[in-house]
Each structure stands twice: as structure tokens, then as C-alpha cells.
Amino acid sequence: MTPPDSAVSVRDLRKTYGSVDALHDVSFDIARGETFALLGPNGAGKSTTIEILEGYRDRTGGAAEVLGVDPGRGGTDWKARLGIVLQSTGESGSATVREQLTHFAGFYPNPRNVDEVIEAVGLQEKQKTLIRKLSGGQRRRIDVALGIIGNPELLFLDEPTTGFDPEARRQFWQLILALKDEGTTILLTTHYLDEAARLSDRAGIIAGGSLIEVGAIDEIGGAEARTPVVRWIEDGVARSERTTEPSRLVAELVDRHGGAEVPQLEVVRPSLEDVYLELVERFDSSARDAASLHAAALDTTPNGGVR
Amino acid sequence: MIATTVRLGVSRIGNEVRSYFRQGDSVFFTFLFPLLMLTIFSTAFSAQSFGTDDNGDSLSAASYYLPGMLAAGLLLSGVQNLAIDIAVERGDGTLKRLAGTPLPVVSYFIGKLGQVLVTGAAQAVLLLVVARVVFGVDLPTTAAAWSTFAWVFLLGVTTSAVLGIALSRIPRTGKSATAVIIPITLVLQFISGVYLAFTDLPTWLQNVASVFPLKWMAQGMRSVFLPSGFERLEQGEVWNLGGVALVTGLWLVVGLVICRVTFRWIRKDG
Known part of the structure; x- marks a missing residue:
């Protein structure tokens, strides 16, 4: 079913909560090395889709493969190949930037260099600061840093630049384009369409729980x-x-x-x-x-x- | 695989202990609380006698309350600390983030148990030092007494930590965790001979308390630190260390089973 060069493959994905049909008829593939944007209004099913692929939610029906593995059954070996940037969270943040990244780097068999990641997200000045003392945008950069510290083959970015100022957003784009150049496959959700256009090769649009359009950025629609x-x-x-x-x-x-x-x-x-x-x-x-x-x-x- | 799990577990312990001491509320309500209570009781009742020791000297309030405060420390460092800590971590996204990494669940548990062991031991040492240095409590001198202390401490702190992980499922949100957990631990402390003399409680309440492990931990600590003459004040007029090991050990097993069956990184829906 899965083409050999595909990092993510989804067929007829379905999710129901009780009698509510949250997601239906969602099918798409993401090729290895490709950046794919999942777009849609709030509540349309973007996060449900991405969380099923990350292994956080069980699907009700259909088939899904992420790096050749059913995400509902992925173990730690599989997770070691993923990088996940969730929508922002409110953790206590009682570690410093450097401590947190060093600690998380230890989880992965082949992590990136901590100094390089700190530099890539532009937090050199803050590396000895407790995470709880950082601004919202700076904390978001930690989320991104933790997502890439394990040197993932596939990176999930769920609304990664919410709360960024325009300059930070540009820097973030450079970082993502550099990861893309290295061959990282990226699944992105965002409300910033200029961001999707700048970073992605292809996009899918979800509305009312189903995929209404999928195609290359300059051909979609x-x-x-x-x-x-x-x-x-x-x-x-x-x-x-x-x-x-x-x-x-x-x-x-x-x-x-x-x-x-x-x-x-x-x-x-x-x-x-x-x-x-x-x-x-x-x-x-x-x-x-x-x-x-x-x-x-x-x-x-x-x-x-x-x- | 096992080596990785253990290595990451040890790395988690360092991380957990560090963040424990960086959070003002856990330091105050868990770590320093028994010390604060010991200080209050020792000062408030300094003129009172709590019986006589084997030489016929009067027993000070500090000597009388020390074993209870050590037992309370076990309960607070384990049950109260972890039940709230993990419920908050589930609520604020910490667990969700960890669930998306290759960190094994067992390593996470090793980190929490290690945190409780390290902070609980530091708390016990602090209590003993303050009791000795500030309040002049005579500490036991026999190896037998200290070995009893060691196993009661280790069994108690482990059981308490495991029960804390098990109870962390009860609060529905991180915000409600403190309000749900603290009443449970507070009531246990009052009925288990920590603040009130156990033998002054009505028999039915003693029987209720005997179901739970704190009463037994406190009893084990009293056997170590109180003069031998106090043994006849206990239920059945014996320290009953066999009972301490049995009931606490049973709760350890129950706690482990609950953790194994109920613990999930996150609440998966549907």
C-alpha cells in the first residue's frame, strides 16, 4: 500500500467521538524529504490528524503508516526517529535551557549537538536561564529545539510560530529550510498562509473533518x-x-x-x-x-x- | 535495552531532584513541613513531659514527636509529592511531551522513585540533625535500632512513592491536584499517630487507621526512637515490627499493581 519513498501514508482516516464524526475520508502521502502543510480553520481536524500520526490518539478507521510503522503501535525505536513540536504547553520550566536540551538529547541514539541547536534557535544568551523565566516566544523556540534535538527523520510542527515576532519567524523559517535541505521530512500545520507557502512543497486543506484539497503549493485550488x-x-x-x-x-x-x-x-x-x-x-x-x-x-x- | 532504561532513569533522577528543589511550594509543603511541625510542637510543649525514659528522666516534646514527623515525612515525600507532581505534569503537558520521545515509561518511574528516595533521605537527615542539635534529642546508639530505621525508612518511602504514582490518576486536572490530595494525607496524619497520640484515639478509629500504611510506618519509627518502656502503650503492647513489614509491604504490592494497570502517559480518548 505504501509507496517506498513515502514517509507518511494515510488512507481513509476516520475518527469519531461518540456520534460525532470528527474526521473522515482523509487520504494523503508525504514523500521523504518533502515539507507538507496541513491547513484549515480551527476545529476542522488538523490537530486530530496530526495527533493520530504522532501516536497520541487512536483512529477509529482507515489506515496510517508513519515511517513504515502503524502510529497506534509505535514503540520507543519508532519515537526516536520522530521530532514532535506540539501546540504550546504550560510546563513548569524549572530547568535551564541548556539543562533541558542536554537532558532530552540523552533520550536519543543519535542526537544533534546541544550548542548547535541552541544557536539554531537563537537562545545562546539565554542558555543558563530557567525556562519559566523566558518570554512566550522564547519558550516556543525551546519547543522547537526539543523537537529537533533528536535529529529526527520526520518532524511534526503544530502551529510552531504562534507568538513569534516577525524577525523570529524569519529566523525560524531559515532553520526549517536548513532542516529541509538536510533531508528532514516535515509535516506542518499553521494559520500563517505565507509561512505555509514559503516552507512547503505541498499542502492539504482540511475543512469540516475531511480533506477538501491536496496539491503542490503553486497548483492547489x-x-x-x-x-x-x-x-x-x-x-x-x-x-x-x-x-x-x-x-x-x-x-x-x-x-x-x-x-x-x-x-x-x-x-x-x-x-x-x-x-x-x-x-x-x-x-x-x-x-x-x-x-x-x-x-x-x-x-x-x-x-x-x-x- | 535494560541498560538504556536504567541509564535514562538515572538521568531522570538528576533532573527530578533538581526541579524539586527549584519549586518553592514543594520545598515548603513537602520538604520542610515536618521540620516546621517538629519545631512548633517542641516549642509549644517545651514545658510538658511526655513520660519518662529508661533512666527515669522526663521525655521532651521533641523526642516524643520526632518519630511521628519522620513518618509524616515519608508520607509527604512520597504520596503527597508524587500524586500532586504527576497530576500537574499530566495537566501542563510535561507527560505529553515525554510521551512523544523515546523515553521508556520505566525510566520515568525510576526518576520519580529516585527523587522521592533522595529528597526523603535528605529530609530525614535534616530532621535528625535538627532534633539532635537544636532540641537535644538523644538518638539511638545501637546498630539494631539503626538497621530497623533503615528498613522502615526504605520500605516506607518506596511504598509511599508507589502509592503517590497510583493516586496521581485521581485528580481530574493539574489545578485541582492539591485540593484533592492534601485532605487525604492530612486526615491520615491525624488518625495515624503523627500529631495526636495514637493510643488516645477511640478503638474504632485505631482500627480504621490500621488499614493504612502510615500508622505502621509511625509505629516502626517509634520502636526506633522512643524508650523501650513506651512499647506497652502500643496496640497489643508490642512494637509489632512484623505487622509493620506486612501491612506496608502489602500496600507496596497493591500500589505497584495499580500503577501497572492504570498509568498512561496521557488520557487517550476513544
């Missing part, structure tokens, strides 16, 4: 969703037009203005964020339509007994 938009002002009115041939439209506009400058002219290619928002919006409205269709069907039940 299909060609239509990526059609550029030309915006300009004509006769004092803001105009915009979607076209696959923006150059031609711009040339026409210039002609129409007799070669003069077209006011406020811009050609915008939809960003991953634009594509994402449109996909999620489309999903929501079709879910609403389905719900109202269902209600309408009930309304017109011939014997009227249902209502």
Missing part, C-alpha cells in the same frame, strides 16, 4: 482559482477583472486611455491565502446548501409525518 485579477480605476469607479491573459487586458486598457497612465492599475496573482480562503468559503457554502436541501426535502415529505 486548480488553474481557475489562480487566475490573476487586474484592478484599475475608470471614470472614478474601481474596476476589476479576472483574466488568464492579464497582459492583453492591460494593453487594451492602455489603448483605451490613449497611452496615458491607467489610474491605480495592478495585476494580482492570488496568493495561497486567497486560494485557501476561497476554497474554505466554497466548502462552507456547499455545506450550507446541502443542509438547506436536506431541510427542504424534509419539508416536502408527502405524508408530513417527519415534522
Whole structure:
């Protein structure tokens, strides 16, 4: 079932809590060395998916393999090959940065150098400080450092840059790109679509518990969703037009203005964020339509007994 | 595999002991609490006599309360400390983080047991030194007495640690841990002859207390530190060290079984 070059393989993953269907029909693969972003609104099922793959939750149905192992049965040997950065936690933090990293490095057969990791997350100045005395963003960097200290083949990053200032986020991106260059496979969830676009090769979008789209970052959503938009002002009115041939439209506009400058002219290619928002919006409205269709069907039940 | 588990366990002990002493509340409510109580009782009742020793000299409050405070220390360092500590670690994400690493669960347990052993021993030494130096308590001089102390301490501290791990499942959240656990240990201390003389309690309450291990640990400690004449004040007028070993040992087994059956890194749902 699993292609040999695949680090993660998921087929028809399902998770129910009682009668609530939290996750269904989720299937995707992550190739070795690939960075894959799992995107979606809060509560859509991203964390449930990632926690099943990390071995924290049991799945209700479907198949999953992570580094060739069923995550529901992974032992310590399997965990030694993973790096996990959870959503932020509130631990007491009564070790120093260096003590904590040195201690965790000891868990792994082939850990990274502690000094290098401290430097990579930019905490050289704080290495003798108790973790509880660090700021939120600094503590988040410890989480990342603990995730990579074991030199993982596969790194899970669950909203890793929440609470980072823009500079720290840029530094973090450099770190992740360096890990990627070394061949680390990465599964990322994030609410920052620019981050997903910058770091990932492919992305999957989860909404309402199912995977509604999966593909390369520059292809996701299909060609239509990526059609550029030309915006300009004509006769004092803001105009915009979607076209696959923006150059031609711009040339026409210039002609129409007799070669003069077209006011406020811009050609915008939809960003991953634009594509994402449109996909999620489309999903929501079709879910609403389905719900109202269902209600309408009930309304017109011939014997009227249902209502 | 076993070598790795033990090596990581030892590494956990260092980590656990260090973080124990860096947390003000555990140092105060667990580590120094028996010392504080010994000081209060010794000062408050300094004029009172608690009976006479084998030479007919009056027994001081400090001498009388020392064995009870040592037993309370075993309970606090083990049950109270670990039940709260692990419940908090489950609540704040520490256990979840460890669960995602290759650290074996057994190494985690070795770390907790080691922490209790080290901090419990340091606490006992501190109590003995303060009792001797500050309050002039005469400590036993025979090897037999000290070997009894050693096994009662080791058996007591281990049982107490294992029961602490077992009880850590009870609090639903880390925040409620203190409120759930402290009443249990406090009631036990009051009915087990730590603060109140055991023989002054009604017989039915003595029988209730005899089900739990603290009464027996306190009795074992009294056999070490109180004059031999006090033996006839005990239940059945004997120190009953066999009973101390039996009941405490049974609780150790019960605790181990509960830990084995119930301990999980995290609450897995569904």
C-alpha cells in the first residue's frame, strides 16, 4: 500500500467521538524529504490528524503508516526517529535551557549537538536561564529545539510560530529550510498562509473533518482559482477583472486611455491565502446548501409525518 | 535495552531532584513541613513531659514527636509529592511531551522513585540533625535500632512513592491536584499517630487507621526512637515490627499493581 519513498501514508482516516464524526475520508502521502502543510480553520481536524500520526490518539478507521510503522503501535525505536513540536504547553520550566536540551538529547541514539541547536534557535544568551523565566516566544523556540534535538527523520510542527515576532519567524523559517535541505521530512500545520507557502512543497486543506484539497503549493485550488485579477480605476469607479491573459487586458486598457497612465492599475496573482480562503468559503457554502436541501426535502415529505 | 532504561532513569533522577528543589511550594509543603511541625510542637510543649525514659528522666516534646514527623515525612515525600507532581505534569503537558520521545515509561518511574528516595533521605537527615542539635534529642546508639530505621525508612518511602504514582490518576486536572490530595494525607496524619497520640484515639478509629500504611510506618519509627518502656502503650503492647513489614509491604504490592494497570502517559480518548 505504501509507496517506498513515502514517509507518511494515510488512507481513509476516520475518527469519531461518540456520534460525532470528527474526521473522515482523509487520504494523503508525504514523500521523504518533502515539507507538507496541513491547513484549515480551527476545529476542522488538523490537530486530530496530526495527533493520530504522532501516536497520541487512536483512529477509529482507515489506515496510517508513519515511517513504515502503524502510529497506534509505535514503540520507543519508532519515537526516536520522530521530532514532535506540539501546540504550546504550560510546563513548569524549572530547568535551564541548556539543562533541558542536554537532558532530552540523552533520550536519543543519535542526537544533534546541544550548542548547535541552541544557536539554531537563537537562545545562546539565554542558555543558563530557567525556562519559566523566558518570554512566550522564547519558550516556543525551546519547543522547537526539543523537537529537533533528536535529529529526527520526520518532524511534526503544530502551529510552531504562534507568538513569534516577525524577525523570529524569519529566523525560524531559515532553520526549517536548513532542516529541509538536510533531508528532514516535515509535516506542518499553521494559520500563517505565507509561512505555509514559503516552507512547503505541498499542502492539504482540511475543512469540516475531511480533506477538501491536496496539491503542490503553486497548483492547489486548480488553474481557475489562480487566475490573476487586474484592478484599475475608470471614470472614478474601481474596476476589476479576472483574466488568464492579464497582459492583453492591460494593453487594451492602455489603448483605451490613449497611452496615458491607467489610474491605480495592478495585476494580482492570488496568493495561497486567497486560494485557501476561497476554497474554505466554497466548502462552507456547499455545506450550507446541502443542509438547506436536506431541510427542504424534509419539508416536502408527502405524508408530513417527519415534522 | 535494560541498560538504556536504567541509564535514562538515572538521568531522570538528576533532573527530578533538581526541579524539586527549584519549586518553592514543594520545598515548603513537602520538604520542610515536618521540620516546621517538629519545631512548633517542641516549642509549644517545651514545658510538658511526655513520660519518662529508661533512666527515669522526663521525655521532651521533641523526642516524643520526632518519630511521628519522620513518618509524616515519608508520607509527604512520597504520596503527597508524587500524586500532586504527576497530576500537574499530566495537566501542563510535561507527560505529553515525554510521551512523544523515546523515553521508556520505566525510566520515568525510576526518576520519580529516585527523587522521592533522595529528597526523603535528605529530609530525614535534616530532621535528625535538627532534633539532635537544636532540641537535644538523644538518638539511638545501637546498630539494631539503626538497621530497623533503615528498613522502615526504605520500605516506607518506596511504598509511599508507589502509592503517590497510583493516586496521581485521581485528580481530574493539574489545578485541582492539591485540593484533592492534601485532605487525604492530612486526615491520615491525624488518625495515624503523627500529631495526636495514637493510643488516645477511640478503638474504632485505631482500627480504621490500621488499614493504612502510615500508622505502621509511625509505629516502626517509634520502636526506633522512643524508650523501650513506651512499647506497652502500643496496640497489643508490642512494637509489632512484623505487622509493620506486612501491612506496608502489602500496600507496596497493591500500589505497584495499580500503577501497572492504570498509568498512561496521557488520557487517550476513544
